[in-house]
Amino acid sequence: MSRPLFELIDKRSQIGVFRKTLPERIFNDSTGNAATWTFPNQSVFSADCISCYVPRCISWPQADISIPKFSDMSVRAYNHICPTEAISWDSNHEIPQIDATKCISCGVCASGCPVGAIFIDEDRDAIATVAASPNSSFETLPVSDSNTTLQAQQISELPRMQLDSPLADDRHVVEFYNSSKLRALGEASQNLLVQSVLRALHVKTVLTRHGDVYSRNDGAYACGESMLGPLEIEFGSDSLGALRTVLDDIAVFHRRYDVPVAELDGLIVFKSLPRNRQGYWQVIKDVQDVLNLRIHTVTLGALLLTLWNKGHISPETLRALTPSVDDPSIRLQIESAIGRPVNLRMQELGILEPGK
Structure with missing residues (x-):
């Protein structure tokens, strides 16, 4: 502030x-x-x-x-909600x-x-x-x-x-995504938006300062006492670039902060889930199967739906957010977090399922 x-x-x-x-x-x-x-x-x-x-x-x-764990990280000082x-x-x-x-x-x-x-x-x-x-x-x-x-x-x-009613109707997330104000946000403001929503959902989040030559990632998060790791935010279409950055930073976090690789979970927040043809989902599955690394995927819209329904992101919820090529949907996980079905069409804006 x-x-x-x-x-x-x-x-x-x-x-x-x-x-x-x-x-x-x-x-x-x-x-x-x-x-x-x-x-x-x-x-x-x-x-x-x-x-x-x-x-x-x-x-x-x-x-x-x-x-x-990341007290030595060079983070952006921004405490405004x-x-x-x-x-x-x-x-x-x-x-x-x-x-x-x-x-x-x-x-x-x-x-x-x-x-x-x-x-x-x-x-x-x-x-x-x-x-x-x-x-x-x-x-x-x-x-x-x-x-x-x-x-x-x-x-x-x-x-x-x-x-008895959410803070905002489910359909408001569609209006939110289509708003000129959201489109006008620059990358720094987009990252601050994701940071604020995650913090409101009880996920501690910090953003790295620009100019950190040791790390290209957007930030770090901690969920409960048992989950933490690098955070990447991607509002564009470079889903594979976001994944590469998280993999790089798992190695950096391990060496720099002395956290065992097995205790690090990467988190990527997209505006919309990557489309199937981009290759992201197959690579995510390969990373999990071959390297035994956990990378969790969610969208800003899914986080907002959870927030507006007074839900929160627990370690259990976050662990379940591991969609891959076999099932790239996160609808069931978000509906479990808010306790009811979500009023969004299948594949709508890529919020809960990848778009066509």
Whole structure:
């Protein structure tokens, strides 16, 4: 997070805390709206921003993103949750604000809000929106050590938001892929987008700094306590180039960070799965069968579908993402992660199956 933004947040004078009781249920019953809070006395309120002292909709806590095994890696210092920096701090109202001209409707900020006050507003061209109409279920208190401690304790005790409807409809991923804003992103912003989505899915991710002569890869990741390795991001058609880079970096990571090859899993995130005629799937199978190396393949769209359904990528989910020439689909793995069928046509945009 940039220093000027941090200073604006640090100068706040007030935060919100719930009054006598916490919501016993936070749920989203319709796509495109803020969540609903239900209290023990059965009173119901629409979710509103409580001005978190540590706003997880804006920046990542360091503990959530650092990878101790790769602590010596030369990484890009970028802790802003939003890959396009569309969300910032309104110092007048002391709440987050979203710049509609920058927002690409990825939903990462919405997934980080502990009270469900940020949502993707379909009526505003799918722009993320902050609900901020204070209600009687919480009160505004001055910033102090005791009040910030109280707020942090309340947030830690809040129930996980339940979804009767996803943060965004499955078909929104098609609109997202076809949007001019996504097409306008340069390579660096594309990589930041993937980093933000993976982090929101509880996969620690870092991007390497440009100019690292020892490594050509895009970054590194760690999933749970048992999976880590090099990360490659490819929004174009050079699928074999991405695979070669991951293979190179498994060797580099082994030598440079003293991680046994058997403990390294490569991860490649594509915008669309490689087409069958590109040869990627056969080479992936050969790498697995001959070299006994594990390379996992997923798409940005599959990750977004998981995020919008409040899923997360566990080591078990990631291990299952090993499509190859025998079965290049990742539909079943993503449907397992979100707990229901996905409303996308077969081969649509190469999100879950390779396109024709």
